[in-house]
Amino acid sequence: MDDKLRNLIDEALNIFENREVKSQIVTSSIPILFFGDYTLEPKVITVGLNPSRLEFPDNNRYQRFPLMEGWTRESFCYETYVESCCRYFDEQPYHWFQNYEEILKGLDASFKLNGNNGTSIHTDICSPLATEKSWRHLGTDTKQRLTLAGTPLWKSLVSYLHPKLIIAQVGLEHLKVLGPQQSWRTVPVPETVLGTESEIMVLRKKLNSHASTTVHWKPIRPSYTPFGDLTPKERFRLGQFIRDRICSLN
Numbered sequence: 001m002d003d004k005l006r007n008l009i010d011e012a013l014n015i016f017e018n019r020e021v022k023s024q025i026v027t028s029s030i031p032i033l034f035f036g037d038y039t040l041e042p043k044v045i046t047v048g049l050n051p052s053r054l055e056f057p058d059n060n061r062y063q064r065f066p067l068m069e070g071w072t073r074e075s076f077c078y079e080t081y082v083e084s085c086c087r088y089f090d091e092q093p094y095h096w097f098q099n100y101e102e103i104l105k106g107l108d109a110s111f112k113l114n115g116n117n118g119t120s121i122h123t124d125i126c127s128p129l130a131t132e133k134s135w136r137h138l139g140t141d142t143k144q145r146l147t148l149a150g151t152p153l154w155k156s157l158v159s160y161l162h163p164k165l166i167i168a169q170v171g172l173e174h175l176k177v178l179g180p181q182q183s184w185r186t187v188p189v190p191e192t193v194l195g196t197e198s199e200i201m202v203l204r205k206k207l208n209s210h211a212s213t214t215v216h217w218k219p220i221r222p223s224y225t226p227f228g229d230l231t232p233k234e235r236f237r238l239g240q241f242i243r244d245r246i247c248s249l250n
Contacts, residue, residue, distance in 0.1 A: 004160055006078055008033060008153065012128045013073065015149045024131045024142050026053045028061040030068050030081070031128040033153075035097075036111055036121030037086040038161060043249045044109045044120040045161060046100050047168040048226070050146065051130040054094055064091050097122065099226040099235075103167065106239020108249060119249075121161075125154045125174050151177050162210035165247045169217055169226040172201065178214055179203055193241050194234050196220060202246060213247040 012031040015021075032051045036042065055064055062069035067084045089097075089112040097111055100122070104110050109119045127150035131138060138146075155177050158166070168175055172184075183205075189198040201216040217238075221229040230238065243249065 001078060001082060005082070008157055008160060009078055009081060011149075011153050011156075013076070015127070015146075015153065016129060017073070018145075018149070021129070021142060021145050024129075024133070024138065024146075026056050026130040026132055029056045029130050030065060030071065030084075032085065032124070032130070033128050033157060034085050034121050034123050034161075035088045035093075037089075038082075038121055039086060040119060042119055042121045042161065043164045044104060044107060045158065045163040045166050046104075046120065046122045046226070047166060047170055048122065048124045049135045049170055049174070050124045050127040050150070052094060052096060052134070053130050053132055054096075055130050064088060064093065066091065096225065099228060100167070100169075102232045102235035103227060103239040103242075106236040106241075107165070107243045123154060123157060124150070125168075125170060125177070126150050128153065158212075159208040162208045163212060164210075164249055165242075166212060166214040167217075167242075168214055172216055175203075175214065175216060179205055184216070187246065189238070189241060193237050194220070194230065200242070200246075215242055215246060 012033045016025070016031040032055065057063050065084045065088070067080050067087070093111070101111060104120050111120050111122065126135065126143070127146040129146065129150070135143070151174075172181065184201045184203045187200050187202050189200060191197050198220050199218055201218065203214040205212060217227065219229045223229040227235050227238070
């Protein structure tokens, strides 16, 4: 582990210990800097808002991060923490991630679910902290406090990982950290792909001197899950469209 990653982890721990937001955080949890094996040099990063409280089930808080059970700041081990994040999809990952898997398979990528190779990891742009309430039910002040610290951390993490492709299924307002709205271009998705006309937003820029492409999906219908407005087959075809027309991972 290099010093840059160690510093990112320290920043995540400092956010976790901030008393101003402590009451909103799931007890007996950890800050989750990333989900998946970053050592495989993932080419694709997916983006959410913040971890779900269901990452830490009531009946077994560390079910998905067993190596971290009983941790304290005094006993914290960087190597164990990183291993826990890297092994996330080897344990019992939250079923929510299945929403991304068909998109990733269309891209010839995967979170390492169902025996696939782990060429993707997940990150959260607003905060690495799991909150008791879902993001949309948090108060405005709490969201601002979490984002003020969490979004710069996310940007530093993405610069460190420098992925080739970022799949962002969050409000476009959260992505202004990557560039102003006028920097994005609209790419029509032909009706032959999804059975109806739709579009995606695309931003190309350099992250830590590496070229990166961010894709933002504009849902056809309202949904509270990533790409929840699409069927699994439609997600796969959309992934293929992004691979063939927007950003090949080869």
